[in-house]
Amino acid sequence: MEDWRKVKRVVFARHSNPWSMWTRWASTPLMLVPVWRRSGRDAALVGLWMAVNPVVFSKPAHDRAWATRAALGEEQWIAKRPMDTAMAVNVAASAALLVALVAAHQRRAVPAAAATALEMGLLMAYWELMARYYDRNGGVSRTSRS
Secondary structure, three states: OHHHHHHHHHHHHHHOOHHHHHHHHHOHHHHHHHHHHOOHHHHHHHHHHHHHHHHHOOOOOOOOOHHHHHHHHHHHHHHHOOOOHHHHHHHHHHHHHHHHHHHHHOOOHHHHHHHHHHHHHHHHHHHHHHHHHHHHOOOOOOOOOO
């Protein structure tokens, strides 16, 4: 279990780079491409990008950036998983993405685009809640910061 915590810490340390956060967020519409095109190759490429994105960027020099604080707040929040507004927003964002994927499978462009835009907007609200969570909780615990 301790090894998993170390791996998670390393991943979040690098994923908290604003470049990682923003490029992953901007890549959200790409997740619909393999479903729309019914392409295993596209799914592999998008899946690879989503898998490596959290670790290809370096650890940020500080935690002042909003996206950095959102990622680090999410790391803290995941450890506790409180049933709070953030949980509701996260569930709603996941539901919107599911609707977008179903619409993409049906090749219905407008509903797919609308649901994707909703998911991305909800993700911004979630990030705001995570940044506030980070700020309220005094940042990452001093013992886990590397």
